[in-house]
Amino acid sequence: MTNKRKFLMILFFVFMLIGNTMNAQNSINKSLCIQEQSIVTIAALTAIGDIDNLKIELNKGLDAGLTINEIKEILVQLYAYCGFPRSLNGINALMAVLEERKIKGIQDKKGQEASIIDSKLDKYQSGKQNLQQLTGIEEKELKGANAFTPIIDTFLKEHLFADIFNRDVLNFEQRELTTIAALASMSGVTPQLQAHIGMGMNTGITETQILKAFDLIEKNIGKQQAIIAREVLAKVIIARQNK
Template sequence: MQAKTNFLKLSLLILLILNTNSMNAQNNINESHPLNVQQQCIVSIAALTAVGDIPHLKTQLNQGLDAGLTINEIKEVLVQLYAYCGFPRSLNGINTFMILIEERKAKGKIDVEGEDASPIPYEANKYNTGKQTLQTLTGQEEKGPKTGANAFAPIIDTFLKEHLFADIFSRDVLTHQQRELATISVLSAMGGTAPQLQFHLAVGLNIGLSQAQLIQIFSIIETHIGKQQAQIARDVLSSMAK
């Protein structure tokens, strides 16, 4: 009986060690893997769209296609951005992309259209779908009464859940990580969005982006937008560790 008990304890210890090693290995993989070329292009496209720098945006859109992003993936990034930087900047980005595609066609370049979005199963209702998506992103269950802006203006909570996190984030053209790359980039490029940036940095970490990858985003922001905005974003990330 004692031998059996010792065996079970040893087995549990081995499983614990293996699980810990697996988690550590995964963390090391995330930390050592920089953003790939496609991810870097999403960052630069989102940031340049947000600030309305059309000439440089066109260059980065071109690089995104050359890096293997599909037409629909880039379109999806540009469409999502209206929720963060407004319809004018989003539409300007889309119109720039349209022109670029035609120019590439004229040069004989064939770009992959890519998959379109699948129908979204809203189940019981759109609000609950958005709420579930948000809980997946944050890793936290939403409980209790509304607080802050959602309590003060309840309709904004409805818009966020039903439109941003149900209509937009539920579309499967992009992964949640790709969407957060775009969102973090927009918020880093624009001024006065530190609270929202902090929220989305936390979401990014929760869904598998590493701190090293977030810091790489800020380096891209520094290259394409400027040192000041990049440093503000770095400061926001640093403040989260305190």
């Protein structure tokens, strides 16, 4: 580990120690429930394409109380972060698992369907509002890649943050947990992981929950990915402390 990494990790654990001491009796330090743990592992294994272990975790998720439609929604959302091929492979894995469980006589709960969205809704503005709610920042002008290539801004707002995030099968907190788990499992996406950790914390996901998610990443994906993810979390915590 480099000196820079060691310094970041030391700062991270100092902030965690202070936070845990101050909030030991506070719900801010709530951990992941069993269903949320399943969301993390399902998203992570789908993102890296580990179908054999994904099937095991899909069974665990269903046993933990996730509905069929909730898992479908997780797998559908993931195509925006890890691509159609892995999303579709995850959906096919779910179909196989459900068929196996049906043969065994297991009746899984289907769960709610997504509510109908007003067809007259301005998707760009809806996506923009959702994104601003997640980031806590009002966008006054396009910047960076969105300004350089405006069509990607349109796709992000109209499709990802409107078409997908407006579907009420999952709430924003569950969607961000899904996204964080997927990004933490993949290499080369630390800027996006950093952004979504911040968004997730804005929805109510706690530092303790994110740490637990990264423990699951270490267990199911690998130690190196977990180390990187924890370093990114440390940067987010420092940035939020300095606001």
